[in-house]
Amino acid sequence: MESIISQALIGVSYGLLLFMLAAGLTLIFSMMGVLNFAHASFYMLGAYVAYQISTWIGFWAALVLAPLVLFALGAVVERWGLRRVHKWGHVPELLFTFGLSYIVVELVQVIWGRAAVPYRVPAELDGPVGWLQSFNVIFPQYRMFMMAVALAMLVAIWLVLTRTRIGLVIQAALSHPQQVEALGHNVPRVFMLVFGGGSALAGLAGVVGGNAFVTEPAMAGTVGAIVFVVIVVGGMGSLAGAFVAALLIGLLESFGKVSDWSVASGLNALGANVGPGTPGYEVLKLTLSQVAPVLPYLLLVLILIVRPKGLLGTRED
């Protein structure tokens, strides 16, 4: 039982980190129609910037400042990069962000080197959660903190989008940009804010994810693909869908990684007699943990076949 609880907590905390990343990506997509391939690179930059700031003035300052830096960077990229490419259509936009992702990786390697940097969890949050220990579950405080940050972020985005004037303008600009412009709003600036905001969210994910795991040049590549799985499974442009899909994939990771269950063992439990002599035993005996890295992508393919608009998506095309 304790082990199921800890695996679930591990899965949920990883899922929430994925959600932080996917939220920004899906926001940018739903508002601007831009599939930002450089999103995971902003996540990495967030981690590196946070590491740099934390060596100067500490982690807590980095938690606030790094997302702001990323916001500025995202706004600059939109204003002087994407906006110019925008008039040529979606494919050049896609290629632009694709190229940008490579540039960011190279830049990071030039500035901080090819090896991992020692970005550490702050001492205040180093150690297991006290009240969980009485249930014989040892769970790091920092992961608890990570979950709290993600949930706070979720609530904040929801409030901004549904309860503020700027949120109203953003939503309107999404579906009816000409009318919003006719009403006197500066739509390009709204887009800039959205792109900057999305980048800041990725940066925030980097700040808390970088020290929970590893801050290294490969970190963008390792989450990049999985984040796309999250937004496709959740439904492109759907924040709620991204939330559900991120948790699903987080749990799939944590339980899948360590499961010794295989088709062969399952069949044997049902009374079949599967052994080394059975045809295809090499495939049947593969345990879930061995195929775990592939499971999210399997899910992606299944969703695309069965429900192309994603779990909670609304797009009908």
Place this chain on the structure above:
Amino acid sequence: MNRRFALRWINALIVGAAGSVFATGALAQAKGAPAKAASAPAATAQTVKIAYIDPLSGPFAGVGSNLLKHFQFTVDAINAQQLAGPGVKFEMASFDNKASPQETLTVLKQVIDQGIRYVVQGQGSGAAAALIDAIEKHNERNPGQAIVFLNYAAVDPDLTNSKCSFWHFRFDANTDMKMEALTAFIKDRPEVKNVFLINQNYAHGHQVARAAKDLLAKKRPDVKIVGEDLHPLGQVRDFAPYIAKMRAANADTVITGNWGPDLALLVRAARDAGLNANFYTYYAGVIGTPTAVGPAGENRMRQVAYWHPNIAPDYPGEKQYLEFKKRFNEEWYALATYTSLTMLADAMKRVKSTDPLKVAYAMEGAKMTSLHGDIEMRAADHQLLQPLWVSSWTKVGGPNRHDIERTGYTWKTEVAFPTYVASQPTSCNMKRPARPQ
């Protein structure tokens, strides 16, 4: 362009007409000309390039660049003391294989194109196996342009058994040898009851898991293997699920062949989750891992290796250890980088040639005294025989004097195993080229 041309020229001299150099000298001598002046330039102005093919980017970049410094350090020592013979200088050339066997073969082509004849590699038995295979083919097709492969850390036993090659020399103890020592140590430790095996999902990890199961069954049949996991090499960022599984399985001992970030992150996750188990490792001494372990590993982290900085009160390697630390501010732990190149230099000095075939024959069966004891390159399979130590992570103090990565902790010898203990029989059936005259 010029450098390449010069290299070709040097190679032509060495390979085609090693004898003629001496002949010219002899002729000059016969003529009464100043013999040294005539033959010296050709014989002395020799630079032997050594290709370092290992990860310099990606998750293992930290380990790769640290080990390149190890080699640079040895090369400087060899050049300063002229260990490879008068006038023979070593020079490192680094190539990034991104820890991938495919990439390794791509860079090997560059190495061949640049006329480099000596290759060192160690991080990853998959890449090592690919190298052995490609070099074997290259040498067969290009007689006279052979390449010699010094493997300083790839420990898959197959490389000196079923896949053994005349051109491959291994300077690390292989998985079976290390596991022999480790299980000989575990044999006398009744507290080891429930063992969990976690390894990287590639040749090396599979071999460690297999060797652990085989040898534990022989030496401690009462020990239970409570779990076994293989995870993708260098891909896992979050080891927490594995640690939760170990806790659930009541593991008191974890045996792992993981290295680099795969070990550092594993240990960090174990610490975060308060896993109360002893870790028996192959590579806890590798850069970055000691820092990740820190105080949490006290008396809990063990490693089996051919070296650690406190092996004896007074031993020759201590000087090098301190020198390296002073120069690079990093730990010196991969003694095989030193044994491999010094044995190569010694062979060149003995045969007075840098011709790969002659040098390879000279290394076969070579015996030396290295910084940690007597070593022998076994002729039958080109596996180096050397002593091994099982050590544990402990506070700095007394004879355990060298602080590792400024953690305040260091390695303490638990058992020192003389060479014969870990020696294993070999099934190698080596195909040898014709012996040079």
